Amino acid sequence: MNSAARPRRFLDLWVALIRPFAGEERARNAVGYAYAVTTLLVYSLHTQHGRAFLGLLWALLVPLLFIAVYVPVMSAFGPMEGVDHIIGQGSLAFPVYVVVGFVTWNAFAGGLQNAAASLVNNASVVHHSPIPLSILPLVKVLNGMVSWILAVGIMLVFLASVGRFPGIRILIFPVLLVLFTLFAQGLALLLSSLSVVFRDLLQMIQTVLMIEFFAVPLLYVPETLPEKFQLVVKLNPLTPFMNLTHAMFIREHPVGWDDLGLATAWAVGIYLLGSFVFNRLKGILPDHV
Amino acid sequence: MTELAVSVSGLSKVYQVYDRPFDRLRQALSPTRQTYAKQVHALEDVSFDVPQGATVGIVGANGAGKSTLLKILANRLRPTSGKVEVRGRVNGILELGTGLQPALTGRQNAHVNGLFMGLDPWKIDQQIERIIAFSELGDKIDQPLETYSSGMKARLAFSVLVAIEPEILVLDEALATGDSGFAEKCTRYIRGLCRSGCTTLMVSHDIHFLAKACQHLVWIDKGRLREQGPPDRVAQAYLESFGETGILGDQRPRYLTFRIDPVVSGEDVEYSAHCVSWLCSAGDADQAPEAYREEGSDHALLQSHFVGFDNVLREVTQDALLGGFSTTVSGAPWGESKLLEGIPGPFRKLRPAAGPGGSAYLVLPVPQHPLPRPSAIQVFGENTLSNPLQLSVSINGEFVKLGEFGTAELARTLGGQTFASPPMDLSSVLAAFEAPSE
Secondary structure (H helix, E strand, O other), rough: OOOOOOOOOOHHHHHHHHHHHOOHHHHHHHHHHHHHHHHHHHHHHHHHHHOOOOOOOHHHHHHHHHHHHHHHHHHOOOOOOOOOHOOOOOOOOOHHHHHHHHHHHHHHHHHHHHHHHOHHHHHHHHOOOOOOOOOOHHHHHHHHHHHHHHHHHHHHHHHHOOOOOHHHHHHHHHHHHHHHHHOOOOHHHHHHHHHHHHHHHHHHHHHHHHHHHHHOOOOOOOHHHOOHHHHHHOOHHHHHHHHHHHHOOOOOOOHHHHHHHHHHHHHHHHHHOOOOHHHHHHHHHHHOO | OOEEEEEEEEEEEEEOOOOHHHHHHHHOOOOOOOOOEEEEEEEEEEEEEEEEOOOOEOOOOOOOHHHHHHHHHOOOOOOOEEEEEEEEEEEEEEOOOOOOOOOOEEHHHHHHHHHHHHHOOOOHHHHHHHHHHHOOOOOHHEEHHHHHOOHHHHHHHHHHHHOOOOOOOOOOOOOOOOOOOHHHHHHHHHHHHHHHOOOOEEEEEOOHHHHOOOOEEEEEEEEEEEEOOOOOHHHHHHHHHHHHOOEEOOEEOOEEEEEEEEEOOOOOOOOOOEEEEEEEEHHHHHHHOEEEEOOEEEEEEEEEEEEOOOHHHHHHHHHHHHHOOOOOHHOOOOOOOOOOOEEEEOOOOOOOOOOHHHHHEEEEEEEOOOOOOOOOEEEEEEEOOOOOEEEEEEEOOOEEHHHHHHHOHHHOOOOOOOOEOOOOOHHHHHOOOOOOOO
């Protein structure tokens, strides 16, 4: 048959892998969904970086520039007192603490902001396309995560070059990546659908992110804060993710199992809430966009 | 009995309009049925059936609810009440070029757009090749979209449609795009789809095209089903309705619907009119600086509408020049029409070939204030028939005969079978609109 479609072998492979658990139809749907997400993600990265002279290198350069700027600036303040058991010793300890937090924060906040606006900004897709709409926020969240992965790679190279390679702790990364993506996608589903019916939300997200930036342990070590602020930081949903990030990069940082538990709880909880609201609203989205 | 592909019954769609943005949120999350919105009825109690393999056209004025109907059929909007039963996979093409991105190349955009249109990932590679072949964009396909002209973008956007193998196709209008060669290719493609047994529902303003391509027409007027049935009958009723619309402040209708019939029934009406002119009485002509007055005539030429095709227009102009008219003189009577530049804007609709009932319809905008009230109408053209034609005008849905034309009065000067009708009196027609019945 001349016009027979060329089979997509790797798609078939995935279907074969998933089929025993979900049945043929659901497996095909899941693989189709994943294919659409991956394709759109690649093009999303392409549009973001493709036109720049250095292209995707920018995703690597930005964290490098962070290191180049923040490490000397933070070093100028001299070593932090009394937090060696958390951030380690030496003049590089605090700059490293801040920079790893920063690249993580950037990936999360950037991805979330784009994801929250993804339905409002793609009205024609919401109106006209038969694809599942949750793809739109997911692509933006994953876009942030890809830049995070690249930044983590750069950080590891840098840490190895200054003799601070974290070693076995890097195994936290895949776990954290999954939890963080789940958490971000949950928030993205919640905010993207709500902002369609309540546009003001998009402006509010920026403000909340600004507050949040100071409420996560990024520019400070929580133990140096007065006790009542410590509680606020502890209750902040992003704190366990940030603690785990620090634990993953800094050899001296304690690995908190409570952080892992909290991060899992937040990720699953927010994801369930986000999916619930998104599914409740998705039928009426075309009416409002 | 043929099996139904689509069955719509009692379909209504109410849009919620909110005074305050907060009400929108409250409504969206409200577990109770309390409503915070004003309701706008886009569709009310619409029912019709589409047999398997049929081609159904949907007509109606702007804002009548056609697009809402299509969106519901394509499962993008939920109806407020009523039922839509669909047998088969629906592919809705409600907009071309969804999600096109300027930074991506044509090929990449075909990929993205194809995904958004719901193409099967298993077949997409091969279909992209088909899309590219149909678009005839050649090497340009690997250049970023931002370097494309709008015609090239339209080509790409339409071509994605080719990759879709629908069982039930829902099409919104204005799909045939690009230059005229490509537009024709698009139209051919759509017709081919219809013929291949794919059930098709389409919206278009081109009633001429719909009447030819469809087996069934549905006319939606202000959200309600006004009429449905065989295309001839619905198309005729739809065209005739233009005369009913919009009586303005100074009591002139906005449009008049004219009908051209062969005097001998059964003959085709072919290129029956090239130019229809509104005339006013010579006394009123001072109010209109553009009006062209001929010595010794009681009438002045107020405005002309070219109707017909490019080549006819060119012919007319050439004839006028050959006939001794200077371009300035001929420019004045043709008013706002642009010579030699395709079909000018002012006329609404023409069905020149034989159509419903063997008649041609012209829907012409009536010259409005501050132009003086037209008192007569004159038809210029070429009649290839051996018999004259008859011009009527619709008043409240009934056609009133204005007169016959088509004898070659100008033949001596212009050659061939070109004619100019004597001015046909319109004053009684327009008077009928002076006191609109309540």
